[in-house]
Each structure stands twice: as C-alpha cells, then as structure tokens.
Amino acid sequence: MHDDDVPTTAEQVARMVAQQHPQWSHLPVTPVSEFGTDHCLFHVGDELVARMPRVGWAADQAASDAAWLPVLAPHLPVTVPAPVALGEPDDDYPFAWSVAPWLPGTTPTADNADPRALAADLGGFVRALHAVDATDGPRKTGTDRGSPIRGLDEYVRRAIEECGDRIDTAAVTAAWEDCVAAPDWAGDPVWIHGDLMPGNLLVRDGRLSAVIDWGALGTGDPAPDLAPAWYTIPSARRELREAVEYDDDTWRRARGWALGPALTGIPYYWDTVPAFAQRGQRTVAAVLADLDGQ
16 A cells, blocks of 8 residues: 555464463454555454554554543543553564454445434534643644645645546646635634544444544644545535534635545555545545535
C-alpha cells in the first residue's frame, strides 16, 4: 500500500504478545480480514485485537489512544476501543503498538443501517464529542485534519493535476477554491475524530454502536467531522446537517475535508488499492452533485 510499509505477520505478533503480555500467550493470533491505510489488525483470541502500525505516520497512535480515549469515552454515546495494553518495538518491529477490545458490529451499508437513522446517530456522536472540554487536548497544525484547510491547498492542486481525466478538472478546481475561500474556524478548538469513514463506524441492529480508529484525534476546527455527509451518508446529508448545528462556512470547509483527501487518494491508491481510489471518485462525484443541486 505504501512505499515504506512495514510488513507484520501473525507469527510475529504472537511472539511479541507472548513476550510482552504473557497473560495472553495462550490465545491464538490470526489476521483480521479488514484493513485500513495505517494499521494491520490481528485477533488475539476472540475478545482482543492487536493494532500494529504499518507506516511511520501512525507510530504515535497507540500512545494517543491510551492517553485520550479513556478521557473521552464517558462522554460519548457509543463505545470506543480504549487500549487495554501497550506494546513496545523490538529488534524486528519498529513501532509502539496496542491491544484493544475487539468490538462487535459491522461496517454500515445500505443493507444493515438506514441512512437517516445513521445520520441521527452520527450527529449525536459528533455533538457529544465536540462538547467535551478540549482545553488540554493536542492542537491540530499544518496539514492535519482540524487545522486551517488552506494548508492542504498545494497538495490538493497537485493531486488535481495528477488525477488527469479521472475527474472533471474544471468543476473540481472550482469546488476546491470555494472550500479554501471559506473563513477559518473562529471558535475555540473542539475535539474531533477526523476520519469518520464507513470503515471506522460499527453498527448493531441498524444503529451506530462504536467508533473506531482514532488516528486523526485532536482538537481544532470541527469541520472534518462533518465530511461524512459526502462519503459515509451522502443520501442523508440533510439529516446530518440538521442533527449537527454549524454555520454555512463550517459546512463549506467540511466539503473541502471530504474533497481534498478524496482527490489526493485517487492517484495515490490508483494502482495499489483500487477500491480506495474508487471511493475517492465517488466522494468527488457526491461533492459535485451537491454543488449542482444548490
């Protein structure tokens, strides 16, 4: 997936678990079939999961999850995977890692969750997260989600060129320029998840039950947590907007936080993970359709 991917095997994880957390040495370690962009996952028995960073930019997530998820969890209406143990690098693996509860549930689809119900649940989660005192939380800077969106401008414009005829260049450029022209967030920083993709949500009995993968956690502009209106529940965008009360400029920046990562992901994943590139194209299409309907 990445040029600097660090491969991890079940045998390697089993050895590290046995050495560093011998209380679980008797449990089988097996790969999780689902995968993301920055971690490889391994079942440890039936109730735990080892989260192994696969790339350097994810190296700090184990410590972040351990520090902040226990603080946030009591305020949230769904379950979050606060680590139960941390692991250290060794001679064969370079990153800190974590063991967390394996949370039941499935990724939301049109078949297992009504989009309007999911919009209401996701809106409730976002409202609760943004209401938690963010005074001491880590502040987003640079190109991090939650920082001023204009920080992405150079990268997005380069991606638009690299996408070539895979997108409508003129329409996408105009859409992006509207996003970066929106005023910066003028309020106090709020806690954000930052990556509310379908794969980071779990549903049970048709309702949102857990939010996982907190690698983008921090404090800043709330707009990134509104971006799932274009890539997670585009058919219930209005319901999410009604459930989360923010002004028009915040929604313009939110559109940018959907559009920008989608555009950069299209050329990046085109040959390595085509499904991710296609997801980016669908997000771009949803943004343009939204603008056409205004």
